[in-house]
Amino acid sequence: MTKRLRTLQLLIYLFLFFGFLNLAFLGKPIDPTAGVFFGVITAIIAVTSWVLKKYYPMGDRLIFLLAAMLCSIGIIMLFRLDRDTAVKQLGWLVIGIVMFLFVVLYLKKGLVKYAKYRYVFLAGTILFMAMATFIGVEILGAKNWVRIGTTYGFQPSEFGKIFLILYLSTALSHITSRKQLIEPGIVIIVALGFMVLQKDLGTALIIFAVAVTMVYLATSKKLYVLISLGLFSGGGLASYAVFGHIRRRFMIWLNPWDYVYNESYQLVQSMYAIAMGGLFGRGLGMGHPGYVAVNESDFIFSVICEEMGLLMGLAVLILHFLLFYRSIRSAIHAENNFTKLLTAGLSVMIATQALVIVGGVTGFIPLTGITLPFVSYGGTSLLISFLALSIIQKVSEGDEGDTQDG
Known part of the structure; x- marks a missing residue:
């Protein structure tokens, strides 16, 4: 090697x-x-x-x-x-x-000690996923940037993705019943909802892929994957019907x-x-x-x-x-x-x-x-x-x- x-x-x-x-x-x-x-x-x-x-x-x-x-x-x-x-x-x-x-x-003693900060990661997820919805600026059709002054800016959802993965890692590490999936399921839906409102389709796809993978790895249940696909498809159709920006993206792709x-x-x-x-x-x-x-x-x-x-x-x-x-x-x-x-x-x-x-x-x-x-x-x-x-x-x-x- x-x-x-x-x-x-x-x-x-x-x-x-x-x-x-x-x-x-x-x-x-x-x-x-x-x-x-x-x-x-x-x-x-x-x-x-x-x-x-x-x-x-x-x-x-x-x-x-x-x-x-x-x-x-x-x-x-x-x-x-x-x-x-x-x-x-x-x-x-x-x-x-x-x-x-x-x-x-x-991190000489490893990462497992950070598993106890579940709700810190949850707070970070909501904060960064929601931020651009309220104080963001629209660039090329998507409202996913936050400006700092007139020169600098950043995409809060980039940090939100890391916090979401950290949160899901803690929330899904000891899954023993379906009830324990309710909270992470709601968090995933909220994160995806903010990405739809910001018209950030790329980040929404990434969040969905990450969430489905982690849920499947934690539960080994194919049914949850199928349910997730169904809900995501339903949400996608609703977004297509509501947002003209999303319809234009599909129009451009098809023709x-x-x-x-x-x-x-x-x-x-x-x-x-x-x-x-x-x-x-x-x-x-x-x-x-x-x-x-x-x-x-x-x-x-x-x-x-x-x-x-x-x-x-x-x-x-x-x-x-x-x-x-x-x-x-x-x-x-x-x-x-x-x-x-x-x-x-x-x-x-x-x-x-x-x-x-x-x-x-x-x-x-x-x-x-x-x-x-x-x-x-x-x-x-x-x-x-x-x-x-x-x-x-x-x-x-x-x-x-x-x-x-x-």
């Missing part, structure tokens, strides 16, 4: 080197900033890998390297798109890595070419970009990402495919799949129900988010405005992704202190 880890780490360094070398020569004169980016990112990866190897050799270090590769792909593309955006993302990456290491190093000059412009340009890239791409700097809207976040997968090719797009999906596999593997080997459910929920959250946004920009499902984990620009998204990763990394170490009944 150590040899494989070294090989993957070397491949990441080579990818970063040739990527930023290419970007440096795109500038006239040669852009030295590309070299600074290469140095900072390789140093971050090297230091983090060394810390994990020295202090936690039994943990699954492949989890971090897979995320590092995804971050590398994303930041190279962001550097190509807009220098200032790339600088901000690099800053968020540094903060995310520091937070990742802090959680991994600080994108009929509305190519207005409502479906973003989706059609996204599909054009993917098609123009072919298997191997047009080359960094050779595409036309300016035609793709919100290309630094929601549609970054499209511009990656245009300039780096469908093969790189497939690589992004494979990396997310491998990250999900290694994370679920950690959940399977967790020593108690709380950490098992927590790790599984976080793993499904990351995987579902990747599938939903890639499915949206390629036209397989209705388009939703969420980010591609570890790849898209976005401070909130990147920090939450690394927070989830730090918890998964901690569970993979297998040293969780006192255990509960499993």
Whole structure:
């Protein structure tokens, strides 16, 4: 395993080197900033890998390297798109890595001791899920952002997802009767309700996937999954009937070419970009990402495919799949129900988010405005992704202190 880890780490360094070398020569004169980016990112990866190897050799270090590769792909593309955006993302990456290491190093006695804070997690869930409903601003049809002054903003639902998974992990860890499912069921419905009111379809899909997975893992009852699917379908139909924004999303998805000059412009340009890239791409700097809207976040997968090719797009999906596999593997080997459910929920959250946004920009499902984990620009998204990763990394170490009944 150590040899494989070294090989993957070397491949990441080579990818970063040739990527930023290419970007440096795109500038006239040669852009030295590309070299600074290469140095900072390789140093971050090297230091983090060394810390994990020295202090936690039994943990699954492949989890971090897979995320590092995804971050590398994303930041190279962001550097190509807009220098200032790339600088901000690099800053968020540094903060995310520091937070990742802090959680991994600080939680020396494991995570199970936090299972007693059930109602703290419940309060956090309601607070962050509801926040944008009352004080949020509408962007691209969804009211899921909260502004801080005139410059900064964040998506409260990103934090709400983490609190919801923490809450469900505590509430479902000792399920022995149907009555015990009433409270978590109500909390899930309330969270989904706020996402519908905010017209945040992507987050609603993620919450549903996470909740159904965790309920099934806690109960092993297929009936609950079927009931959840029925309720979600009913809620979806009601939302479709009530909200014009949701009807437009489905209209665009079903007939994108009929509305190519207005409502479906973003989706059609996204599909054009993917098609123009072919298997191997047009080359960094050779595409036309300016035609793709919100290309630094929601549609970054499209511009990656245009300039780096469908093969790189497939690589992004494979990396997310491998990250999900290694994370679920950690959940399977967790020593108690709380950490098992927590790790599984976080793993499904990351995987579902990747599938939903890639499915949206390629036209397989209705388009939703969420980010591609570890790849898209976005401070909130990147920090939450690394927070989830730090918890998964901690569970993979297998040293969780006192255990509960499993």
